[in-house]
Amino acid sequence: MASVTDALANAGCNIEQSSMSVLGTSFAMILVVNVPKNTERQFRTELVGITTIQDLTIHVDPFPSGDLYKTVEGDSYSLNLHGSDHPGIISAVTRVLSANNINIRDLATRVISGERSIFLMTIDLIVPAEVDVLKVTESLRNIGNDIECEIIFSGDDSITC
Numbered sequence: 001m002a003s004v005t006d007a008l009a010n011a012g013c014n015i016e017q018s019s020m021s022v023l024g025t026s027f028a029m030i031l032v033v034n035v036p037k038n039t040e041r042q043f044r045t046e047l048v049g050i051t052t053i054q055d056l057t058i059h060v061d062p063f064p065s066g067d068l069y070k071t072v073e074g075d076s077y078s079l080n081l082h083g084s085d086h087p088g089i090i091s092a093v094t095r096v097l098s099a100n101n102i103n104i105r106d107l108a109t110r111v112i113s114g115e116r117s118i119f120l121m122t123i124d125l126i127v128p129a130e131v132d133v134l135k136v137t138e139s140l141r142n143i144g145n146d147i148e149c150e151i152i153f154s155g156d157d158s159i160t161c
Helices: 002-010 040-053 089-099 133-147
Strands: 014-023 026-034 075-084 103-112 118-127 149-154 158-160
Touching: 002 014, 002 026, 002 040, 075 089, 075 133, 089 103, 089 118, 089 133, 133 149
Parallel strands: none
Antiparallel strands: 014 026, 075 118, 075 149, 103 118, 149 158
């Protein structure tokens, strides 16, 4: 982290958004970086220097033109889930969210290993005003029963599904 952020600072870049996490045995970083005009060569040279010294893979994509931040109107909600780990949990929950036009702002999962592995998921959501929250709550309750997980879907008022 220090090497990459130092290289970006040396090139005059500004980190505008970041997500950094240990995934399995790897460290993953996703950055939205503002690279000043006429410094892209230095930016790329700095990053290549890091990959030759450390065992890192760096992938750079230009950001699409337009606004950096897309504004999505709606209320902030969170969804917290826990239950026995098994395939299909993320798919089942995100299918309900997608069917109801709910936007996922951030999603994180992890498994706590043990005699019985526990799956944890946290999602930050934007729920548009036209979405029927009671219908979503009922759908999540049904999915929670189907996948044998407890789901807490909360906005202003906490609702256990």
